[in-house]
Amino acid sequence: MAVQKVFWQKRGRTRQVRQTNPYLHSLLKLYEFVKRRATTKFAALIYARLKKSKTTRAPLSLSRLVKNLTTKANTGKIGVIVGTVTNDVRQVAVPKGLTVACLRATQAARKRIHAAGGKVLTLEELIQQRPTGSNTFLLRGPASHRYVLKQRGARGVPNAHFRPKLGNRGNRAGPRKEKFA
Numbered sequence: 001m002a003v004q005k006v007f008w009q010k011r012g013r014t015r016q017v018r019q020t021n022p023y024l025h026s027l028l029k030l031y032e033f034v035k036r037r038a039t040t041k042f043a044a045l046i047y048a049r050l051k052k053s054k055t056t057r058a059p060l061s062l063s064r065l066v067k068n069l070t071t072k073a074n075t076g077k078i079g080v081i082v083g084t085v086t087n088d089v090r091q092v093a094v095p096k097g098l099t100v101a102c103l104r105a106t107q108a109a110r111k112r113i114h115a116a117g118g119k120v121l122t123l124e125e126l127i128q129q130r131p132t133g134s135n136t137f138l139l140r141g142p143a144s145h146r147y148v149l150k151q152r153g154a155r156g157v158p159n160a161h162f163r164p165k166l167g168n169r170g171n172r173a174g175p176r177k178e179k180f181a
């Protein structure tokens with residue numbers, strides 16, 4: 001009789017969200033529930049984005065939101081952002097009837113959208129209205145625009161766009177020596 005070897009699969013641990021925000025935890029439970037029961041990948045996408053860190057949930061400006069939702073293909077759709085919608089003073093006019101579902105919106109952005117006759121929905125309201133994600137447009141803020149990422153690169157290399165790290169070094173280098181002339 002042959003002996004059968006069992007090769008166990010390595011299972012990666014599921015990443016736990018370390019934030020203490022109770023609203024975020026309730027949203028995670030809600031979208032995990034819908035993800036198991038829905039036939040589309042919409043809830044799974046939002047669930048995956050909700051689990052990401054705050055730096056990868058980058059904010060999206062109102063001007064970029066308007067730019068993406070006023071195209072011919074996306075008129076009348078609900079813009080879905082798993083992150084913050086911020087105001088942009090460069091955007092002069094907000095189009096009428098703009099509907100946005102986001103994790104958070106700044107007061108100025110919310111005020112401008114409501115003044116134009118639009119709506120700002122929470123992600124809970126979105127899943128109640130459109131559980132399959134039909135007639136929605138999923139957007140993401142630019143995560144590469146953080147100041148930290150501009151400090152990467154090598155000095156002297158062409159097109160590296162290196163920015164030096166300026167800041168207080170403290171007393172790590174030792175006390176400065178005074179030079180008297």
